[in-house]
Amino acid sequence: MTRFFPLFAALAASLTLSSPLAAQDHPAGLHIMDPYARAAGVGKSGAVFMAIHNNIDQDDRLIDVRADVAKRVELHTHKDMGDGVMKMMHVPEGFAVPAGEMHELARGGDHVMLMGLTADLKNGDTFPLTLIFEKAGEIVVDVPVDNDRKPEAGMQMQHNHGMQSGG
Template identity: 55%
Template sequence: MKRTILGALAAATFALPALAESEITILDPYARAAGMNAIAGAAFFGIQNNGDEDDRLVDVRSDIAKRTELHTHLETDEGVMRMTHVEEGFPVAAGTIHMLQRGGDHVMFMGLNDPMTQGDSFTLTLVFEKAGEIEVEVPVDLERQPGD
């Protein structure tokens, strides 16, 4: 009996770190599309790393679209801004906030399954190297302007 109780206590003690809150906080998420007939949309938010270790957003998933990817804007040699998939993800240094914003890093939804409607929301799963998976409820805000 003693051995069973001690074993249970030991198992609970080792499980405690897994129950600790994530060091990652998602700030002010929102999504938008260009219009009712848009086939693509994007999500924006801040990723705050409150921990002592660097982390990296490596993947993102949602059922709002056929494809969901991490994207950024890069300037071509001709001076044209072009969106591109960022396969390696976005680094989030310890003690910093990495912003996903219009004209920069963002989550891209390609092949929307339904229109993004003002006031709706959807679930977005963010996958981090160290923090693991974090689910975020993302409101659709078609009225928000850059800098809001």
């Protein structure tokens, strides 16, 4: 039985490392953590969330994003319009990822918006998403779909982001 233990340990480690929650590293020093998407159905909208950690001593900026699963893919955020209403809007300048810090793309804040979905994204599906950085260049991330995922604990704003058509 002891000769099977190393095989079992190796198998367990490989399953852990291939988990959708595993981080995806890039040689340029960016660490993409816990990407996931939520979607409403073909022709409708969806959104992608993740955390981007910049492990080097140089600032970078996420300036664009691409995916074949939607007609339009944009970087978006929410802005308080001053009357208690949050408006979702495109952020053409992208998101800064300061040296040694993390930028979170989360529900209720900055995110990737998928508009005009060309496929029905169901739980367990994955699709490639290309993140385009000012300095690091292009990073392709495999994004799992998790339509049942609840907002992370501690989030003050909750909404049904990505469950409406339009932007």
